[in-house]
Amino acid sequence: MLPYRGRFAPSPTGPLHMGSLVAAMASYLDARAHAGIWLLRIEDLDFERSVKGADREIIQSLQRCGMQWDEEIIWQSARTIHYQDALDKLKPWVFPCACSRKEIADSRVRMGLSNAQIYPGTCRNGIQNGVTAKAFRLRVPDGKASEIHFHDRLLGFQWQDLSAEVGDFVLKRADGFWAYQLGVVVDDAEQRITHIVRGSDLLDSTARQIYLQSLLGYSTPFYLHIPVVNNADGEKLSKQTGALAFDKGSKDLLNDALCPAAEFLNLRLSTKPTSITQFWEYATDAWKQKFFTDQGQSRPQ
Ligand SMILES: [Zn+2]
Numbered sequence: 001m002l003p004y005r006g007r008f009a010p011s012p013t014g015p016l017h018m019g020s021l022v023a024a025m026a027s028y029l030d031a032r033a034h035a036g037i038w039l040l041r042i043e044d045l046d047f048e049r050s051v052k053g054a055d056r057e058i059i060q061s062l063q064r065c066g067m068q069w070d071e072e073i074i075w076q077s078a079r080t081i082h083y084q085d086a087l088d089k090l091k092p093w094v095f096p097c098a099c100s101r102k103e104i105a106d107s108r109v110r111m112g113l114s115n116a117q118i119y120p121g122t123c124r125n126g127i128q129n130g131v132t133a134k135a136f137r138l139r140v141p142d143g144k145a146s147e148i149h150f151h152d153r154l155l156g157f158q159w160q161d162l163s164a165e166v167g168d169f170v171l172k173r174a175d176g177f178w179a180y181q182l183g184v185v186v187d188d189a190e191q192r193i194t195h196i197v198r199g200s201d202l203l204d205s206t207a208r209q210i211y212l213q214s215l216l217g218y219s220t221p222f223y224l225h226i227p228v229v230n231n232a233d234g235e236k237l238s239k240q241t242g243a244l245a246f247d248k249g250s251k252d253l254l255n256d257a258l259c260p261a262a263e264f265l266n267l268r269l270s271t272k273p274t275s276i277t278q279f280w281e282y283a284t285d286a287w288k289q290k291f292f293t294d295q296g297q298s299r300p301q
Pocket of ligand 1: 098
C-alpha cells in the first residue's frame with residue numbers, strides 16, 4: 001500500500017458553507033485516521049465563477065477550524081501547462097466539437113433520446129468545413145469497455161455505462177476553460193492522491209475520472225462519497241441556493257460549526273470536547289470507529 005495522501009479541493013466561488021465544511025472535515029478526518037498526508041487544492045479553473053478573495057477566505061476558515069494541510073497549496077489556475085500536456089497525451093481519443101448546448105439538446109430530441117445532456121456524437125467524425133471548434137471532447141468507448149465499476153467505501157459497488165449515461169465528454173470547454181474532469185484527474189495524479197473523500201454530488205463524475213486515469217496511465221485512488229448537506233427545501237447547499245459562510249459571525253466555532261458538522265457525519269464523539277484540539281482527537285477516534293470497523297475496507301495501513 002502507498003502511504004495515504006488525501007485532499008480537500010474547494011472551488012473559490014464563495015466562502016465555505018456548512019456543506020463544504022462537512023466535506024473538508026470528512027477528508028481531513030480520514031487522513032488523520034490513517035496517519036496520512038492531507039492537502040489543499042484550490043479548484044479555480046473557471047475564472048468567471050471564481051470570486052476574488054474567496055480562496056483566502058476559505059484558507060482562513062479552515063485555519064480557524066484548526067485544520068492543517070501538510071504541503072503547499074496548489075491553485076489550478078497556475079497549472080494550465082499540465083492540462084495541455086494531458087490533452088496532448090489523450091489526442092488519439094480527443095475530437096473538436098462545434099456544437100452548442102442547444103444543438104446537443106435538439107439533436108437528442110430528433111434522435112428520440114430522453115436525456116438532453118448526453119452528447120449524441122455529432123462531431124465524432126469531424127466537423128464541417130468553415131465551422132470552428134468550440135470545445136474538445138473525449139470519445140468514450142462502445143460496448144463492454146464503456147462500463148466502469150468501482151467500489152465506494154461507504155456506498156459499496158458502483159457502476160456506470162459511460163456511453164449510455166454520459167457520452168463523449170468535454171475536456172476543454174467552448175469558453176476556453178479546462179473542464180473539471182480533466183483538472184481533477186491530472187492534479188490528483190500530480191499530488192499522488194491515494195484516497196478521495198468528497199460529497200456524493202460528485203459520485204456521478206467518478207466513472208469519467210477513472211476512465212481518464214486509465215487512458216493517462218494513472219492509478220485509481222480509493223473513493224468515499226459522503227452525503228451532501230441540503231437546505232430546508234431539499235436543495236444541496238451552495239452559493240446558488242444562498243448558503244451562508246459557516247463561520248459568519250460565530251465566536252464559538254466548536255459548537256456552531258464543528259460539532260454540528262460531525263453530527264451530520266453521524267460521528268459519535270465519546271465525550272463532549274471543550275476545545276478545537278480536543279474536537280479533532282475525539283472526532284478522529286469516532287471516524288475510525290465508523291469506517292475501520294463497519295466496512296473492513298479502510299483499515300489503517
Ligand atoms: Zn459536437
